[in-house]
Amino acid sequence: MKLLAVTACPTGIAHTYMAAEALEVAAEEAGHEIVVETQGSAGSTPFTEAQIAEADAIILAADVEVRDKDRFAHLPTVTSPVKKAIGGAPALIEQAAARAADRTGGAAPAASPGTGAAQDMDVKQFGTGFGSRLRGWLMTGVSYVIPFVAAGGLLIALGFALGGYQITEAPDIVSIGDGNVSTLTFDPGSLTSWAAxxxxxxxxxxxxxxxxxxxxxxxxxxxxxxxxxxFVGGMIAVQTGAGFLGGLVAGLLAGAVIMGLKLWQPPRALAGIMPVLVLPLIGTAVVGTVMFLVVGQPLAAATTGLTNWLNGLSGTNALLLGALLGLMMAFDMGGPVNKAAYAFAVAGLSTGSETALMIMAAVMAAGMVPPLALALATVVRKNLFTKPEQENGRAAWLLGASFITEGAIPFAAADPLRVIPSIMAGSAVTGSLSMAFGSTLRAPHGGIFVVPLIGNPFAYLLAIVAGTLVSAALVIGLKSARRTPGTEPAGTASTTPAAAPVTG
Incomplete structure (x- = not known):
């Protein structure tokens, strides 16, 4: 079979490319040809018309809306969360080949061990329910926001690093007023000017x-x-003080209005200008009116209440919140629960409150722990891990240092009952300690490479080290406890990201 696949995750950094690699390996092992379009943060190379024309089926492994999906409307389609493509790529390849065979009247390939009706049902039904579609819409918005947060947050953090906290009181380098742009005093030799x-x-x-x-x-x-x-609804949310919550509501409202308007069959004379004039015009008028007159002020009050609650967190409450966020970051290593904690932290950055910056720091620190802990465990007790796991452990050092929690997935896929609780415990410790130390972070990503821009960096690193040691010790302890003399490490089969999950 000639297959196509599209992979996409909310951040477009790790899951997108790990899923692509897993699908390519699984297709090659099954004797099929596959071309993967990775819709990641680095952009994508779209399929050629010839590739689409020759394809027998397509796999859409994505947690966000796939761009230009209409190109594949004629192809048998298998939809899946991106994480399933990492741990269960062979099953997806098998289903795509089977659907292609059904369309052409050919014989479907024999079922491989470990696949069955339940798994097939899970993949077939993903993305059809309203909850799955809603999550995809929200994650699409978040995925486009992250580069703005990263660039803005790092530049703000750099300003603080160069000019100190008093930089907030420095005059703007460029002032816009009365329609004129005037450049204020800027001294190329002054560090304060560059900071401002x-x-x-x-x-x-x-x-x-x-x-x-x-x-x-x-x-x-x-x-x-x-x-x-x-966009207009989002700007109104900013002006009314509705903030991040207002943006969510404005986006959903705008999408719903346009979806409703598309149900109307216009006269032939209007059909050509519907997408460029009629729909944007009516949609903007409706969304703007609702945002200004109906939901703007209540959401502004809710945002203010959330900000006040965050600023009021201290002592035990802050420690518990840090532990909870740590547990969420490690639970599914880049999946929906992890992304919910991350989105909560990123949303807080827009408030600029001290506690929100502490939450962002705790989330990133907790997300670094799982791969670092497993990398450490493969060094300390190498004999507990298979050769592929040891190789993954060497890569996990860099992945963990870069805040790519997905580096722990190959280990969790091979031994979930021991690995996942261990990394959750360490991440919870790190999240609590980071909150207790009062470390702050204005950048949503960067890992160890943005430590110079972190408030209270030495304590922050201590929190990461503590959580890493806890998780590594638990993994080693649990794996050692179930071994008897002469037994092999769990998962002697390949534990690369393309391998199907094996419990042991």
Whole structure:
């Protein structure tokens, strides 16, 4: 069979490319040809028309809305969460080949061990329910927001690093007033001037967060005609003080309005201008009216209440929140629960409160622990791990240091009952300690490479080390406890990301 696949995750960094590699390996082992389009943060190379024309079926392994999905409307399709493509790629390849065979009247390949009706049902039904679609829409918005948060947050953090916390009181390098742009005093030899410039650029980048979130949630729901009402609704959320919550509502509202308008069959004379004029015009008017007159103020009050609650967290409450976020970050290593904790932290960055910055720091620290702990465990007790796991352990050092929690997936897939509780415990310790130490972070990503921009960096590193040691000790202890003399490590088969989960 000639198969196509699209992989995409909310951040577009790790899952996207791990899933692509797993599908390529599984297709080669099954004797099929496959071409994968990775819709990641580095952009993508779209399929050629010839590849689409020759394809027998397509696999959509994505947690966000796949771009330009209409290209594949004629192909038998298997949809799946991106994480299932990492741990269960052979089953997806098998299902795609079977559906292609059904269409052409050929024989479907024999079922491989470990696959069955339950697994097939799980893959077939993913993405058809409203809950799955809603999550896909929201994650699409978040995926487009992250680069703005990263760029703005790092520039703001750099401004603080160069100019100190008093940089917030420095005058803008460029002032816009009365329609004229005037450049204020800027001394190329002054560190404070460069700090102020970095801080101002970062602040402007942060100003796009809510409109971009709303615009691309709407885009995921109803395509390009929804972009304008989504962006405008997001900007109104900013102006009314509705913040991140307002952006979510504005995006969903804009998408719903445009989806509803698309149900109307216009006269032939209007059909050509519907997507570029009628839909954006009516959608923007409706969304703007609702945001200004109905939901803006209540959401602003809710946002203010959330901000006050975050600022009021201290002592035991802060420690418990840090532990909870740590547990969520490690639970599924980049899956929906992990992304929920991460999205909560990123949303707090827009408030700029001290506690919100502490939450962001705790989330990133907790997310670094799982791969670092497993990398350490493979060094300390090498004989407990298979050769492929030891190789994955060497790569996990860099993945963990870069805040790519997915580096722990191969270990969890091979031995989930021992690995997942161990890494959750260590991440919870790190999250609590980071909150207790009061470490802060304005950048949503970067791992060890943004430590110079972290508030209280030495204590922050101590929290990461403590959690890593806890998780590594638990993994080693649990794996050692179930072994008897002469037994082999769990998962003697390949434990690369393409391997199907094996419990042992």
């Amino acid at each position: 410039l970095s801080f101002q650029i970062g602040g402007l980048a942060f100003g796009f967060l809510v409109p971009v979130l709303a615009g691309f949630i709407a885009y995921a729901m109803a395509d390009r005609p929804a972009l304008v009402p989504g």
